[in-house]
Amino acid sequence: MHRIRCPFCGARDETEFAYRGDATKRRPPDDADEDAFFDYVYRRANPKDWHVEWWHHTGGCRRLVKVVRHTVTHEVHWTGWPDQPPSLPDGAP
Amino acid sequence: MSRYGALRVLREGLTGNRGWQPVWREPQPKESYEVVIVGGGGHGLATAFYLAAEHGITDVAVLEKGALGQGNVGRNTTIIRSNYLLPANTAFYERSLKLWESLERTLDFNTMVSQRGVLNLYHSDAQRDAFARRGNAMRLAGIDAELLNRDEVRELVPLLDFKDARFPIEGGLLQRRGGTARHDAVAWGFARAADQRGVDLIQDCEVTGFDIDGDRVRAVRTTRGPIRARKVGIAVAGHTSQVAQLAGLDLPIESHVLQAFVTEAVKPLLHHVVTFGAAHFYISQSDKGGLVFGGDLDGWNSFAQRGNLPTMERVMSSAVAMLPCLGRLRVVRQWGGVMDMSFDGSPFICRTPIEGLYLNGGWCYGGFKATPGSGWCFAHTIAKDEPHPDNAAYTIERFREGRLIDESGHGPFPWAH
Numbered sequence A: 001m002h003r004i005r006c007p008f009c010g011a012r013d014e015t016e017f018a019y020r021g022d023a024t025k026r027r028p029p030d031d032a033d034e035d036a037f038f039d040y041v042y043r044r045a046n047p048k049d050w051h052v053e054w055w056h057h058t059g060g061c062r063r064l065v066k067v068v069r070h071t072v073t074h075e076v077h078w079t080g081w082p083d084q085p086p087s088l089p090d091g092a093p
Numbered sequence B: 001m002s003r004y005g006a007l008r009v010l011r012e013g014l015t016g017n018r019g020w021q022p023v024w025r026e027p028q029p030k031e032s033y034e035v036v037i038v039g040g041g042g043h044g045l046a047t048a049f050y051l052a053a054e055h056g057i058t059d060v061a062v063l064e065k066g067a068l069g070q071g072n073v074g075r076n077t078t079i080i081r082s083n084y085l086l087p088a089n090t091a092f093y094e095r096s097l098k099l100w101e102s103l104e105r106t107l108d109f110n111t112m113v114s115q116r117g118v119l120n121l122y123h124s125d126a127q128r129d130a131f132a133r134r135g136n137a138m139r140l141a142g143i144d145a146e147l148l149n150r151d152e153v154r155e156l157v158p159l160l161d162f163k164d165a166r167f168p169i170e171g172g173l174l175q176r177r178g179g180t181a182r183h184d185a186v187a188w189g190f191a192r193a194a195d196q197r198g199v200d201l202i203q204d205c206e207v208t209g210f211d212i213d214g215d216r217v218r219a220v221r222t223t224r225g226p227i228r229a230r231k232v233g234i235a236v237a238g239h240t241s242q243v244a245q246l247a248g249l250d251l252p253i254e255s256h257v258l259q260a261f262v263t264e265a266v267k268p269l270l271h272h273v274v275t276f277g278a279a280h281f282y283i284s285q286s287d288k289g290g291l292v293f294g295g296d297l298d299g300w301n302s303f304a305q306r307g308n309l310p311t312m313e314r315v316m317s318s319a320v321a322m323l324p325c326l327g328r329l330r331v332v333r334q335w336g337g338v339m340d341m342s343f344d345g346s347p348f349i350c351r352t353p354i355e356g357l358y359l360n361g362g363w364c365y366g367g368f369k370a371t372p373g374s375g376w377c378f379a380h381t382i383a384k385d386e387p388h389p390d391n392a393a394y395t396i397e398r399f400r401e402g403r404l405i406d407e408s409g410h411g412p413f414p415w416a417h
């Protein structure tokens, strides 16, 4: 069970959240080319390492939370607001 | 090597079982091969077998970073079926099911293929209509499918909860030719049959890089030294992203963990594979008597081969909702495997932008049933340098071209497929 600290509500169980995937992707401008949209929607680094990702606090404040979590140990290192730059542990790629 | 048979078993039994030999060699890797397959799971081993058996290509090595068959091929819930809706999937999975039907003769190995029937329950009129549509699509493709009403389901599986007011069982879609197979035996059978035809199975040999010259692959780098190859096929399941990245490809794949559960053994009580229609849950009973079941992915990117409690709780509640009699059984084993979840829930069996490099992956949690078909189609793609019609739709480019094969209609969210 992950414990995820929502910046608004505090530390909560993972069951209150809905996972929303990779948070490093930015939606390209509407007039961007196919490549840019392919990259945004489909291309993923899928790291076996620290992963910056969205968790939607559906069972709480309903805000999106940005989370830095390890995909092997499942350790949650950092959580923050969507517009905050994520803080990665020392030595993370 | 002698073939297996009743007389052999009898003779060995009477002489203390001292005559059995290891069923495959442990060769040293050669400097070069015509074809190198990365990954010694079900798909890699099947590919090597069909390269030798169907295309006469025997200068083949399978490189496995650990021991053969310890990945997902040995971790799944062993369900085989071809009950799909979309044409690309019906053709491919039906080819695979046909290969399952004669696999024991093909491999001279008891893979315990059991066509006990796969029954998908429906609980509402809308779900019945969707199942009727899928069943009709299957029948149009020449695949067996029967839509059952509530009484017909009750006759087949009387222990289901027919009194559940929240999710009443209204009927089911039955594919009688679906069923289960012994997962470990599938890996061992393909391994032995490939070895017999001259394929080198090389364990403890992790691929750590590719030598790419211009846009052509020349060699793989491994923990046991470089190995040259004219053609290289990737079949590494949960680590597809990592291995493809060694060749500079970022694929539409995320890795997720899926769990499986087994109860203590009891006398036969469930004779089919049954899936719940009100939640994601599937169950069958193994020949040893344990109930084998699973449900949803844990739902977030993970490379840990273990599961988490919230999903366990969800799976257990589905289990007792569908089959209340399970409530008294103890779960004795639980484990997880890493799935290469693609963005439309369908796989890749294709060429890549790099000449001589081929991709087999994106199997999500449905790749066990695909094992023979996937090996057969991947071998064809590698040998002929072009896909067979049955895997022609499973390309990487389909995402850019908008030709998704989204069987469940969940959209570009790998954890939802």
Ligand SMILES: Cc1cc2nc3c(=O)[nH]c(=O)nc-3n(C[C@H](O)[C@H](O)[C@H](O)COP(=O)(O)OP(=O)(O)OC[C@H]3O[C@@H](n4cnc5c(N)ncnc54)[C@H](O)[C@@H]3O)c2cc1C
Binding pocket: B038, B039, B040, B041, B042, B043, B044, B063, B064, B065, B066, B067, B068, B069, B070, B071, B072, B073, B074, B075, B076, B077, B078, B079, B080, B205, B206, B207, B208, B235, B236, B237, B238, B239, B243, B258, B259, B260, B294, B335, B336, B337, B338, B339, B363, B364, B365, B366, B367, B368, B369, B370
């Ligand atoms: C719990 C669970 C239940 C499932 N249930 C079903 C089911 O009921 N029906 C169904 O059809 N499917 C099911 N699946 C899915 C199915 O098991 C997989 O899709 C399928 O086994 C994947 O193909 P594989 O057998 O080749 O994978 P694997 O056996 O995982 O083989 C891949 C191999 O590649 C090796 N490898 C990785 N990286 C490297 C490297 N760099 N160098 C060398 N080797 C490498 C790995 O060690 C591994 O042995 C289930 C999976 C799980 C985990």
Ligand SMILES: [Zn+2]
Binding pocket: A006, A007, A008, A009, A010, A057, A060, A061, A062, A063
């Ligand atoms: Zn919150």
